[in-house]
Amino acid sequence: MFLSALDMLVPTHQSSGLWRHPDAEPEQYRDLDFWVSHARMLDEAGFDALFLADVAGIYDVYGGSGAAAIRAGMQYPLLDPMLLISALAAATRHLGFGVTANTSYESPYLLARRFATLDQLTGGRIAWNIVTGYQPGALRNIGAPELDHDTRYDRADEFAEVCYALWEGSIEPGALVSDAESGVYMDPAKVHPIEHRGEWFDVPGAAVSLPGPQRTPFLFQAGSSPRGLAFAARHAEALFFSGTTPDNVAPLVAEARRLLAGEGRADSELTTITSVTAIAAETDAAAFERYESYLRYVDREAALALFAGWTGLDLSTYGPDDVLEDVEIQGNRSALQSFTSLDPTRRWTVGDLAAHMTIGGRGPVFVGSGATIADELERWLRESGVDGFNVDYALRGPDMRAFAEHVVPVLRARGLVSAEDSIDDAAPRTLRARVAGSDLLPATHPAAKYRR
Numbered sequence: 001m002f003l004s005a006l007d008m009l010v011p012t013h014q015s016s017g018l019w020r021h022p023d024a025e026p027e028q029y030r031d032l033d034f035w036v037s038h039a040r041m042l043d044e045a046g047f048d049a050l051f052l053a054d055v056a057g058i059y060d061v062y063g064g065s066g067a068a069a070i071r072a073g074m075q076y077p078l079l080d081p082m083l084l085i086s087a088l089a090a091a092t093r094h095l096g097f098g099v100t101a102n103t104s105y106e107s108p109y110l111l112a113r114r115f116a117t118l119d120q121l122t123g124g125r126i127a128w129n130i131v132t133g134y135q136p137g138a139l140r141n142i143g144a145p146e147l148d149h150d151t152r153y154d155r156a157d158e159f160a161e162v163c164y165a166l167w168e169g170s171i172e173p174g175a176l177v178s179d180a181e182s183g184v185y186m187d188p189a190k191v192h193p194i195e196h197r198g199e200w201f202d203v204p205g206a207a208v209s210l211p212g213p214q215r216t217p218f219l220f221q222a223g224s225s226p227r228g229l230a231f232a233a234r235h236a237e238a239l240f241f242s243g244t245t246p247d248n249v250a251p252l253v254a255e256a257r258r259l260l261a262g263e264g265r266a267d268s269e270l271t272t273i274t275s276v277t278a279i280a281a282e283t284d285a286a287a288f289e290r291y292e293s294y295l296r297y298v299d300r301e302a303a304l305a306l307f308a309g310w311t312g313l314d315l316s317t318y319g320p321d322d323v324l325e326d327v328e329i330q331g332n333r334s335a336l337q338s339f340t341s342l343d344p345t346r347r348w349t350v351g352d353l354a355a356h357m358t359i360g361g362r363g364p365v366f367v368g369s370g371a372t373i374a375d376e377l378e379r380w381l382r383e384s385g386v387d388g389f390n391v392d393y394a395l396r397g398p399d400m401r402a403f404a405e406h407v408v409p410v411l412r413a414r415g416l417v418s419a420e421d422s423i424d425d426a427a428p429r430t431l432r433a434r435v436a437g438s439d440l441l442p443a444t445h446p447a448a449k450y451r452r
């Protein structure tokens with residue numbers, strides 16, 4: 001099964017108020033030594049990837065200002081994850097790195113260059129988490145157009161095509177000659193302008209950076225609105241969900257697989273993953289004791305500020321007994337549907353939402369020994385149909401180390417995490433080879449048509 005660690009370069013990721021816990025180290029998000037040792041720990045434990053989320057704005061919807069989020073360190077302040085990767089790649093051998101980059105804020109030409117550089121420097125262990133953004137404030141700061149939800153995905157489709165042309169078709173694999181005798185380093189006949197003219201982008205020239213071993217980085221995506229799933233079915237190789245129960249996620253998995261087939265892509269070309277938060281310890285009792293200690297520090301207002309920022313709904317104007325409705329929003333539709341249309345058996349109030357969100361955000365929280373948590377993970381695999389998990393934490397260092405120490409060995413003993421991944425001297429592979437068995441995208445992926 002696929003195992004990634006979900007994180008963000010922030011004092012508080014999804015467990016609000018926990019930075020005040022005595023075992024929290026709220027400054028570690030800006031400490032390079034911490035990240036290096038953390039990445040080594042994940043690598044040695046056998047995680048497939050570290051998934052770094054990113055946004056470009058403050059969560060400023062709650063109460064019409066960013067005050068609640070800023071006060072609580074709720075995904076603020078936030079450092080740029082892309083700048084962390086080279087250091088982590090140098091310290092690890094097998095771990096992949098999923099980095100979020102937003103098609104509404106970036107230039108496809110420059111972003112393609114940065115990912116080509118990272119694919120080179122990581123030996124093909126980089127993934128791009130493609131997002132379209134849900135924060136109008138971020139768009140305004142960048143001077144990017146404020147488009148509606150589905151149009152952002154239309155623009156993202158073209159953004160991705162430009163990147164594919166640059167990675168797959170602009171510099172032919174045989175272009176690097178490096179022949180001292182003839183004096184030819186690169187063969188100019190094998191470097192091609194992409195001559196892209198589109199609705200959103202005009203990119204006439206050739207790529208400036210040599211693509212890495214994967215050419216197109218491994219592709220993550222995590223939007224599960226109908227338009228988000230259509231985008232994923234076309235582009236994604238790993239699709240990330242978040243839902244409160246397996247029943248909540250199962251229809252999304254089934255719909256993604258149906259759309260994938262409609263795109264002419266094989267089932268094996270997509271790995272589906274859902275978010276979980278795990279609080280593990282030697283015994284169930286010890287884990288529950290830690291969980292109880294976490295509950296003393298949670299901050300419901302900060303959790304609501306996060307959800308308000310995701311969806312655009314100002315939850316400060318709601319009472320705790322108000323029921324969440326499936327209204328049309330321009331923000332993060334997956335987040336709202338988890339607590340409305342995907343959970344028809346339950347009517348979530350704002351108070352319920354706040355209680356659920358304070359630890360781990362949208363997904364479930366598993367508390368217990370390695371065996372207890374492994375049982376829950378196995379149940380989710382069976383009932384939701386996902387292929388793996390994105391593991392989140394309440395306290396970054398302690399919970400992720402506890403997962404590696406208590407849960408991974410049980411998963412390995414049950415044959416769910418491959419033993420080979422933990423062997424330090426196994427030959428390094430690209431992330432795509434590790435997950436899908438090949439360095440390059442298959443011929444059925446839309447990027448393949450640019451290949452020469």
Ligand SMILES: Cc1cc2nc3c(=O)[nH]c(=O)nc-3n(C[C@H](O)[C@H](O)[C@H](O)COP(=O)(O)O)c2cc1C
Nearest residue numbers: 053054100131222223224225228240242332333334
């Ligand atoms: C595990 C996970 C990680 C995500 N990370 C980010 C992120 O880093 N930045 C971002 O803007 N959106 C992130 N999202 C949100 C989605 O990618 C997507 O933008 C959101 O679900 C809205 O899309 P939708 O309306 O199509 O569902 C994440 C979602 C999930 C489930």
